[in-house]
Every structure is written in C-alpha cells, then in structure tokens.
Amino acid sequence: MEQRHLGSTGLRVSRIGLGTLTWGRDTDEHEAAEQLKAFWEAGGTLVDTADVYGGGEAEYLLGQLAERLVPRRDLVLSTKAGSVPDPDPERRFDGSRGHLLAALDASLERLGTDYVDLWQVHAYDPWTPLEETLQALDIAVTSGRARYVGVANFCGWQLAKAATWQLSAPGTRARLAGTQMEYSLLQRGVEREVLPAARDLGVGLLPSSPLGRGVLTGKYRSGVPAGSRGASDHMAPFVEPYLDESARRIVDAVTTAADGLAVTPLQVALAWVRDRPGVTAPVVGARTARQLTAALSVESLSLPDEIRRALDDVSAPVHRYPDQDWSTL
Numbered sequence: 001m002e003q004r005h006l007g008s009t010g011l012r013v014s015r016i017g018l019g020t021l022t023w024g025r026d027t028d029e030h031e032a033a034e035q036l037k038a039f040w041e042a043g044g045t046l047v048d049t050a051d052v053y054g055g056g057e058a059e060y061l062l063g064q065l066a067e068r069l070v071p072r073r074d075l076v077l078s079t080k081a082g083s084v085p086d087p088d089p090e091r092r093f094d095g096s097r098g099h100l101l102a103a104l105d106a107s108l109e110r111l112g113t114d115y116v117d118l119w120q121v122h123a124y125d126p127w128t129p130l131e132e133t134l135q136a137l138d139i140a141v142t143s144g145r146a147r148y149v150g151v152a153n154f155c156g157w158q159l160a161k162a163a164t165w166q167l168s169a170p171g172t173r174a175r176l177a178g179t180q181m182e183y184s185l186l187q188r189g190v191e192r193e194v195l196p197a198a199r200d201l202g203v204g205l206l207p208s209s210p211l212g213r214g215v216l217t218g219k220y221r222s223g224v225p226a227g228s229r230g231a232s233d234h235m236a237p238f239v240e241p242y243l244d245e246s247a248r249r250i251v252d253a254v255t256t257a258a259d260g261l262a263v264t265p266l267q268v269a270l271a272w273v274r275d276r277p278g279v280t281a282p283v284v285g286a287r288t289a290r291q292l293t294a295a296l297s298v299e300s301l302s303l304p305d306e307i308r309r310a311l312d313d314v315s316a317p318v319h320r321y322p323d324q325d326w327s328t329l
Contacts, residue, residue: 001043001299004280008202009177011117011148013076015274016296017046017206019285024057026232027287033065034289040070042296048180048206048283050080050122051107063112078118078206079107080152080180082125082133095125095133104136104145119146120180123153130158134165134173141174150203152180156193163201178204178280184273185250185315186212186242192323199278207273210282211295215242216269218255253314257307270298272311 003012018039023032036047047066049058059079066075081103084094094100104119119140121133140146151162159179166173179198181190183205190205198205211217219225220243228239251265258265273282286292303311 006177007204013046014044015281017281017283019283020049020058021285024054024061035292046076048078052083059110076117080120080122082122093123093125095128097132097136100136117147120150120152124158148177150178156197160197176203180206182209183207184210184212188317195278204280205278207282210273213239218265250315267298271301
C-alpha cells in the first residue's frame with residue numbers, strides 16, 4: 001500500500017487507515033484479529049483507536065493482538081483522549097492537562113506499549129484554555145509517550161488557532177501533524193474552513209466515516225438490511241441522517257459510476273475521498289475482515305477525471321458568504 005506523509009511531518013502512514021470504533025463491542029476478538037492481519041498483510045500501517053471506544057476495550061484488544069500478530073515497529077498506532085462519558089453536555093469533553101495526560105497513561109497501559117505514534121485531542125473543550133490543552137501535547141512528546149500529536153473534531157478557527165499556536169514556538173512546541181474529521185461524499189463540510197486551514201498550516205487530514213457511515217456502499221438503497229449498523233439500536237441514530245433524499249441522489253451517482261467502471265460503490269466512494277487534496281488517509285472501520293478486505297481493494301483504483309468531476313458536482317456543498325468562494329456575491 002502506498003505510504004503518505006502526515007501533514008508537514010516526517011511521519012509516514014498507509015493511505016488507508018484501520019479504524020477500531022466497533023472493537024470490543026460489535027467486533028469480537030476473532031474478527032478483530034482477522035482484520036488486523038489482513039490490514040498488515042496488505043501493507044497497512046495506520047491503526048486508529050480512542051480511549052472511549054468500547055469503554056477502553058478497543059485499545060486493550062488492539063494491544064493484545066498487536067503483541068501476538070504484528071510487529072510493533074510495523075504499526076503506526078494512533079489514539080485519542082478528551083471525550084468523557086458524562087451525560088452533562090457541558091462535560092462531554094475534558095481538555096484539561098491533568099485529564100489528558102492521565103488518559104494517555106491509561107491508554108499506553110491498555111495498548112501495552114511505551115508510546116503511541118500519534119496522539120490526538122478528541123474534541124475541543126471550550127471550558128479549558130486552549131494553551132493548557134496544547135501543553136499536554138507538548139509534554140506527551142517531550143516525555144516520549146507520543147511521537148506526533150494532532151487534534152480531532154476541531155472546527156476551522158479552532159484548528160487554525162491551535163496549529164498557529166504550536167508553530168509560533170518551533171523547537172519548544174510540537175506542531176500538529178494531523179486532524180481527524182468526518183469527510184465523505186455525503187459530508188463535505190470540512191471543505192468550507194477546516195480543510196483550507198489544514199492545508200495552509202501543514203496539517204494532514206485523516207477522514208473518519210469516509211463511506212458516509214456505510215451508506216455510500218449502497219447497502220441501504222432498498223431499505224435497512226438486517227445485521228447492518230442502521231438496524232442496530234445503538235448505531236441507527238448514527239446512520240439515519242444519511243438516509244434522506246439528498247443522500248439517495250449521491251448514492252445513486254456513486255452506484256452508476258461503479259457500474260461503469262465494473263467496481264463497487266464502496267471502491268468509488270473511498271477512492272474519491274482518498275485522493276482529495278489535503279487528505280492523508282481515510283480511516284475505515286469495518287465490522288468484519290471481509291468488509292475490510294473489500295475496502296483495501298481500492299488500492300489499485302484511481303477515478304477517471306470525468307467521473308471525479310461528476311461526483312464533485314452531484315455532492316457539491318453550498319458555499320456562501322463568508323466562506324471561501326465569494327464569486328456569487
């Protein structure tokens with residue numbers, strides 16, 4: 001698998017990442033092992049997790065499997081901290097230095113490693129000074145617990161402020177290597193401010209849910225199939241927003257393109273986001289090794305320009321003042 005640099009850093013990662021959101025919950029140890037083995041054998045290196053996935057079980061399972069199946073040096077382990085399971089909406093995120101560093105230590109213990117290759121703040125905490133949050137990233141790097149750092153789910157101004165703060169003291173502060181955000185043909189909101197900021201500041205984008213929460217595979221065109229995420233009680237609200245008429249038109253276009261290329265809708269949708277300017281590596285979360293193998297087969301596919309432009313047009317987000325394109329004012 002082709003390797004890409006994450007932002008303006010020396011960190012190289014596979015251009016498809018393996019997500020572990022369902023590990024320890026919907027994906028059991030056997031399936032997780034099959035996924036990790038298939039991913040590694042395909043040349044994949046970037047494995048993404050978080051301290052809250054499965055209540056910590058995803059990290060623990062990844063640590064157990066990595067020790068047995070894959071050499072640690074062959075993996076780029078990425079985890080996140082900052083999300084907390086609190087019913088109070090004002091305390092869903094904790095970016096305090098104390099919480100973040102304690103969470104990192106707990107993650108390292110579950111993962112069974114002395115360091116992670118990439119450590120990300122899971123979300124912006126409006127109740128903690130940003131400088132304090134970012135100081136935790138600096139401490140993680142200087143202490144050797146993280147090789148590179150980044151953020152996730154920061155909007156445009158938040159990312160620009162954080163990245164600029166880190167760049168303002170080179171050699172003292174660790175620059176942001178990456179930002180993880182949802183990005184797909186069904187969700188192109190990052191193109192308004194986040195992606196321009198990331199490209200300007202040398203931050204690599206790691207798209208999550210690159211298949212539109214599974215909808216872009218075409219599996220929901222005739223309804224919600226049994227056994228799918230959309231049919232499960234805890235994941236149905238996650239999928240439902242992408243089952244509207246607007247999404248249906250985009251899925252139809254992806255399916256038409258796939259038929260014309262003699263490939264699958266999954267391959268078309270994943271190739272589109274993988275090759276967008278500023279993208280380093282989409283992170284694919286699969287429930288089974290079979291699903292993951294289908295995603296990894298996209299490595300040999302590059303979309304023809306005319307198909308890419310057609311998909312751009314059918315899924316184009318509306319940009320109005322004061323976003324990037326003022327040409328219609």
